[in-house]
Amino acid sequence: MKRFLRMLVLALALGPGLALASGPVNINTADAATLEQLKGIGPAKAKAIVDYRKQHGNFSSAADLAKVPGIGDKTVAQLGSQITVGTRAAAK
Structure with missing residues (x-):
């Protein structure tokens, strides 16, 4: 039982980091908290991404992230396969 509780505490402590291991983050x-888990994205950049998305709508591609003030092509390239824009629904 003690081992189970230790494992549970460890899993809860590592929870945010484990989310990245499960696949790319949908930008x-x-x-903002999830975006901060990405390497090179701190609180200010995470907030800028969320604010930009609220003003301009969803990103069409990961490369569109470079349109966010404070985020350039280099940052987008570094993020690489860590980010995605998700899947698109079929047109009706």
């Missing part, structure tokens, strides 16, 4: 749906 169209992620909140």
